[in-house]
Amino acid sequence: MNLRTHRLLFAVICLAMIAGTSPKTFSAKSHTAKPRKNQIKEFENWPKGASPEEIGKRVAERYANGAHTNFGRPTPPAHITYPETCTWYGSLTFAKLRGDKDLTAKLTSRFDPLFGEDAKLIPNPVNVDSTVFGAVPLQLYIESKQQKYLDLGKSMADKQWDDATPDGLSKQSRFWIDDMYMMEIVQLQAYRATGDKKYIDRAALEMTAYLDKLQQPNGLFYHAPDVPFFWGRGNGWVAAGMTELLRSLPEDHPRRAQVLEGYRKMMKSLLQYQGSDGMWRQLIDHPEAWPESSSTGMFTFAMITGVKNGWLDHQTYAPAARKGWLSLVSYLTQEGDIRNVCEGTNKKNDLEYYLNRARLTGDLHGQAPILWSASALLR
DSSP, X not given: OOHHHHHHHHHHHHHHHHHTXXXXXXXXXXXXXXXXXXXXXXXXXXXXXXXXXXXXXHHHHHHHTSOOOOTTOXXXXXXXXXXXXXXXXXXXXXXXXXXXXXXXXXXXXXXXXXXXXXXXXXXXXXXXXXXXXXXXXXXXXXXXXXXXXXXXXXXXXXXXXXXXXXXXXXXXXXXXXXXXXXXXXXHHHHXXXXXXXXXXXXXXXXXXXXXXXXXXXXXXXXSBTTBOOOBHHHHHHHHHHHHHHHHHSOTTOTTHHHHHHHHXXXXXXXHHHOOTTSXXXXXXXXXTSOEEHHHHHHHHHHHHHHHHTTSSOHHHHHHHHHHHHHHXXXXXXXXXXXXXXXXXXXXXXXXXXXXXXXXXXXXXXXXXXHHHHHHHHHO
């Protein structure tokens, strides 16, 4: 050992002794204040019956054992609707994270008839609400590597960009805030399944275009440019869409900084409007509006994920996320159905229209976000 090497080794040992550790384990990373994903105390020690494992299992089994649904109506749907797609996707991710092979098998066996006798239930991917269905077969491919799932899901993701606009956006873009999840998730799933950069680029381009056009100075989003109301679930779709995108968007992607900025701006505003009961309202900035569970589930999902990934300050947002989860769980019936879900809602420039929307129980618009939140807590 030469003199230079000897001095260098001596310096490393001294530094390690000062840090209170051995040279082998000394690392600058060990001195960061950010908690590891599995050491966030607010996401542990749940009251009896309120753990993500228990709640996710109840809600996912409720879906897996049920029939195809149609916005709470007694008649069957002509095709699979987007709330079912979102619940199916959430059930699959929960089952995978739990390692629940029986649940995964149920969810898969529910899908396979779509390749035969139930093919008519597959929606025609002519708009965002129909195309989002592709997220489910893509998740099945991610888990099973069976080509039939990839072919179906990828074909829907690609069709969404048939005849793109001159600025590279999908022709399905309509600048409703709902699209910020519906359009994102199928492209993200195609990226997760294939690794093809074009899919993540599409998703990032759409998201930044929508942020430019729809995000308001307070960080929230009007339902549409001509409807100046901060509708709860509409903003929930935005929060969930940005969250899913940030989960997969590479750190060095040129559009990541803008998406992260828009996300943080929204989360800061949402923090101010969370009720003392942990819920968010049907109209976010109207305290007289009723507590709405689907938006609460989506915002909770966004905050849990942000805290776990270090996008949000742990001390500020982890308590709010925990409060949101426990409030959400309190609205769940013994059968596994969530109460106080806003019925399907088109845009309308009318305050009373939003305030007087019906409150449904067990509607899949509300079931899906519970599963997303449960999955986020398990990641």
